[in-house]
Amino acid sequence: MHVSALLVGLVLFLLLGFLWFGAWPFLRQDGIASLFASQWYPFEGLFGMAPALLGSLWVVLLALFLALPLALAGAVFNLELMPSRWQGFLRLGMQVLAGIPSVVYGLMGLWLLLPLLESQLELLTGRSLLAAGLLLALMILPTLMVMSEEALHGVRAEQKESAINLGLDWNQRLWRVLLPQAWPGIRSACLLALGRALGETVAVMLVVGSMDRLPQPWYNLLQPAQTLTSRIGREIGEAGMGSLHWSALMASGLLLAMLALLLASLAQLMGREKR
Amino acid sequence: MNTQINIESRQRTQAASSSLQVRGLSLRLDGRVVLRDVTLQLPATGITTLIGPSGAGKTSLLRCLNGLLEHWQGEVRIAGKDTRQWPGGWDALRRHVGLLGQKPCVFPLSIRANVVFGIQGFWRRRRAAARVEHYLRQAALWDEVAERLQQPAQRLSIGQQQRLCLARALAVKPRMLLLDEPTASLDPTSKHLIERSIGRLANELPVLWVTHDLEQARRLGGQVVFMCEGRIIEQGASEAFFRRPQRLESREFINWQVCDCGGPS
Ligand SMILES: Nc1ncnc2c1ncn2[C@@H]1O[C@H](COP(=O)(O)OP(=O)(O)OP(=O)(O)O)[C@@H](O)[C@H]1O
Ligand SMILES: [Mg+2]
Numbered sequence: 001m002h003v004s005a006l007l008v009g010l011v012l013f014l015l016l017g018f019l020w021f022g023a024w025p026f027l028r029q030d031g032i033a034s035l036f037a038s039q040w041y042p043f044e045g046l047f048g049m050a051p052a053l054l055g056s057l058w059v060v061l062l063a064l065f066l067a068l069p070l071a072l073a074g075a076v077f078n079l080e081l082m083p084s085r086w087q088g089f090l091r092l093g094m095q096v097l098a099g100i101p102s103v104v105y106g107l108m109g110l111w112l113l114l115p116l117l118e119s120q121l122e123l124l125t126g127r128s129l130l131a132a133g134l135l136l137a138l139m140i141l142p143t144l145m146v147m148s149e150e151a152l153h154g155v156r157a158e159q160k161e162s163a164i165n166l167g168l169d170w171n172q173r174l175w176r177v178l179l180p181q182a183w184p185g186i187r188s189a190c191l192l193a194l195g196r197a198l199g200e201t202v203a204v205m206l207v208v209g210s211m212d213r214l215p216q217p218w219y220n221l222l223q224p225a226q227t228l229t230s231r232i233g234r235e236i237g238e239a240g241m242g243s244l245h246w247s248a249l250m251a252s253g254l255l256l257a258m259l260a261l262l263l264a265s266l267a268q269l270m271g272r273e274k275r
Numbered sequence: 276m277n278t279q280i281n282i283e284s285r286q287r288t289q290a291a292s293s294s295l296q297v298r299g300l301s302l303r304l305d306g307r308v309v310l311r312d313v314t315l316q317l318p319a320t321g322i323t324t325l326i327g328p329s330g331a332g333k334t335s336l337l338r339c340l341n342g343l344l345e346h347w348q349g350e351v352r353i354a355g356k357d358t359r360q361w362p363g364g365w366d367a368l369r370r371h372v373g374l375l376g377q378k379p380c381v382f383p384l385s386i387r388a389n390v391v392f393g394i395q396g397f398w399r400r401r402r403a404a405a406r407v408e409h410y411l412r413q414a415a416l417w418d419e420v421a422e423r424l425q426q427p428a429q430r431l432s433i434g435q436q437q438r439l440c441l442a443r444a445l446a447v448k449p450r451m452l453l454l455d456e457p458t459a460s461l462d463p464t465s466k467h468l469i470e471r472s473i474g475r476l477a478n479e480l481p482v483l484w485v486t487h488d489l490e491q492a493r494r495l496g497g498q499v500v501f502m503c504e505g506r507i508i509e510q511g512a513s514e515a516f517f518r519r520p521q522r523l524e525s526r527e528f529i530n531w532q533v534c535d536c537g538g539p540s
Contacts (some may be wrong), residue, residue: 142392158380162440166393166447167370176392259398 012261022250029244034251040212040226042235047248049255051212055129056227056256058215059204060197062133063140064190071138071144072186076174078145078150091146098142106203109135112223114207123222127209130221132230135203140193147192151185152178184270191267195260198229206236228252294319294451295340300349302332302339302505309335310347310505317451317481317498322474324492324513325485327502333485336502337453341365341372342482353451370395373449377456379436381428381443386420389428389439393447395520403446413476414442415468434465441469445476452476454484458491470495489529493517501525513522 020027030037030047037048043249078090113134117126155178179186209224212231216223232249239246295317302310308492310332319321325333337342340351342358342365351358353372361368370393381389390410391403407424411417416438420431426469428439437457444452452473458466470491475481477497486492492499493513501524509516509525 156380158376158378159382161343162375162380162382163392164366165341165369165374165376166443167366167368167395169366172395177382228499 016257019250021253023254025246026244026247026251030248031271034248038214040118040231041240042245042248045244046218047244047251048212049252050213052226052228052231052252053255054063054214054218055208055225056198056229056259058129058221059132059136059195059208061133062129062221063136063197066137067193068147068190069143071141071148071189072179074141074145075149075152076178079149080170080174087154091149094142098146102139102200102203103206105135105139106206109203111206117166121222125224126210126223127207127224129208129215129225132204132208132227133221134227135196135207136200139200139203140197143196144189144193147189148182149185151189153183154185155181188267188271191270195263198256198259198263201229201233205233210234230257232256289304289534293317294354295483296350296352297340298350300336300339300347300351302335302344304335304344309507310339313349313502313505313507315500315507315510317483320477320479320481321401322477322482322484322495323500324495324497325483325500325502326487326489326492326528327508329487331502332505333502334455335505337374337455337483337485340453341369341374343374357492370447371449372451373447374443374453375437375444375455375457376460377442377459379440380431381431381436381439383427383429385425386428386431386439387424390446392443406446410442410446411439412428413445413472414438415472416442432462434461436534437461438465438469438472441472448479452482453481454482456485456487459487489517501528503528 026034026047033049035049035053037046038050039046039048040051059234074090074094078087082090109131113131114126117123117131119130159177159181160173163173168176204227208227208230208231210226211224212226215221215222215225235245236249239249293316295312295315297315300310300313300315303310312456313332313336325336327333336345338351339347340358345365353361353368356362358365358368361371382392384392387404387407390407391400394403408417408421411420416435419435420439427521428436431439434510441457454473457473458469461469473484474495476482486495496513498510499513499516501508501516501520501522503524509520509522516525517529520529
C-alpha cells in the first residue's frame with residue numbers, strides 16, 4: 001500500500017519533472033504570458049498557447065455537453081425501460097464501442113463526419129472544433145453511459161419505493177430521486193470523460209484542422225482550429241530536439257498533464273466528500 | 276321482495292360509507308399463491324389491525340391495495356371507485372392512499388425538504404413550507420426538530436426518522452393510511468407517540484395497520500383482521516377477538532403466535 005503510493009508519487013514526480021525540464025528553455029523565455037498570446041509561428045519564434053488551449057477546452061466541453069444528455073438518456077432507458085433480459089446487450093455494445101481504437105474513430109470522422117458537415121453546413125472544410133467535439137462526444141459516450149448506469153443502479157430500491165409510495169410519477173421520480181442521488185457518480189463519470197477527451201490525440205488531429213487561430217468570434221466552432229494534443233501530435237516530429245519549438249511543445253504537454261491532474265484530483269476530492 | 280330491496284340498499288349504503296372494499300383478491304408471485312380470495316371491508320374511519328404469522332401475505336395485501344403489485348385478480352374499491360380505473364392512474368391513487376413501511380427511509384435532504392417531498396409541483400412545495408409545522412406536529416415530531424429543520428434528515432434517530440416518514444406521508448393529504456409494521460423497530464417512546472398520533476388521525480381517516488405486536492393490536496382497538504397463508508381467517512371487533520377468538524387458528528395464534536392452517540394447498 002505505502003510502497004505503491006510511493007511508487008505512484010515517484011512516477012508522477014518524474015513525469016512532471018521531465019516535462020518541466022523539457023519545457024524550461026521556453027518557460028524561461030516566455031513564461032506565463034504565452035498562455036494569453038494568440039500567435040503560434042514557430043519559425044518566427046512566436047509561441048502563443050491561447051488558441052490551442054482554448055481549442056482544447058472548447059472541444060472537451062462541447063463533447064461533454066453533447067454526450068452527457070445522450071448518455072443519461074441511454075442509461076435511464078436501459079435501466080428503467082428495457083426488459084431486464086435485454087439490458088446486457090446495450091451495455092455490451094457500449095463496452096465494445098469503448099474498446100475501439102481511437103484512430104478508427106478518427107478515420108470514421110474523416111470519411112463520414114467531415115463530408116457530412118461540409119455538405120450540411122456548406123463549409124469549405126468540415127475540419128473544425130465542431131467536428132472534433134462531435135467525434136469526441138461519440139468516443140466518450142460509451143464510458144459515460146456505462147458509468148452513469150452504474151451510478152443510477154446504485155440508488156437504493158427503498159428510496160425509489162418511498163417515492164412511489166408518495167405518489168410521484170415516473171418523471172418526478174427520475175428528476176427528484178434517481179438523478180440527484182446518482183449525481184456524485186455521474187459527476188465522476190463526467191470528470192473521467194473530460195480527462196479522456198482532453199488527452200485524445202489521433203482522432204482529434206484528423207478532424208480539427210490544425211490551424212493555430214483563435215475562433216473568430218470566440219464562439220465560432222465552424223472554423224479549423226487546434227488543440228494542445230493535436231499540435232503536439234502534428235509538430236513534435238518536425239521540431240528539432242532541444243530547439244525552442246520543441247521546448248514549447250513540451251510546455252504544451254506540461255499544460256495538458258496539469259489539466260488532467262486537476263481533473264483527476266477534482267474527481268478524487270468530490271468522491272471523498274460523498275462518503 | 277321489499278326486504279330484499281331493503282337489504283340491497285343497506286348493503287349499498289354500507290359500501291358507499293366504507294372506504295375500502297376488497298372482493299376476491301388473489302395474487303401469485305413466482306407461481307406461488309400469496310393471497311387467495313381475500314375479501315375485506317374497512318369502515319369510513321377508525322383503525323383496523325391486520326395480524327397474522329410471518330409470510331401470511333400482509334405486506335403483499337397492502338402492496339396490492341396501493342398498486343405496488345399489479346398482477347392480482349379480484350376487485351379493490353376505494354371510496355367506491357375501482358382502483359384499476361382510478362382517475363390519474365396508480366400514482367394518483369397512491370396520493371390518496373398513504374403507505375408507511377416497516378423501515379423508515381428518508382431522502383438525503385433536509386428535514387423540511389423531506390416533509391414536503393411528496394407534494395406535487397415546485398411552487399406548491401415552496402408554499403407548503405408554512406405547513407411543515409402542522410404535519411410534524413401531527414406526526415409528534417415537531418418538538419424534537421423545530422430548531423433544526425434545515426439539518427439533514429439522516430441525522431435523526433430511527434424512531435424520529437419513522438415519524439418524519441409519517442409526516443411526509445401526511446403532507447400528501449392521503450384519505451386513507453396503510454401502515455406496515457410502522458413501529459416494529461422503534462423504541463417505546465416513538466412507538467407510543469406514533470400510536471397516539473395515528474389514533475388521533477383515525478378519527479378522520481380509515482387506517483389499516485399491520486402489526487406483529489398483539490399487545491399493540493389490543494391497545495389500538497377498533498377492528499382486527501387475522502390472516503394466515505394468504506387467507507383471511509377471522510375478523511371482528513378487537514375486544515371480542517382477543518377475548519374469545521372464534522377459530523382454532525386464531526386462538527392458537529394469539530396464545531402461542533403459531534399458526535397451522537393446513538399448509539399450502
Ligand atoms: N417479490 C416476491 N416474489 C416472490 N414471492 C414473494 C415476493 N414477495 C413476497 N413473496 C412471498 O409471499 C408471501 C407473503 O409475503 P409477505 O411479505 O406479504 O408476508 P407478511 O405477512 O408481510 O410477512 P411478515 O409478517 O414477515 O412481514 C411469502 O411467502 C413471501 O415469500
Ligand atoms: Mg410484511
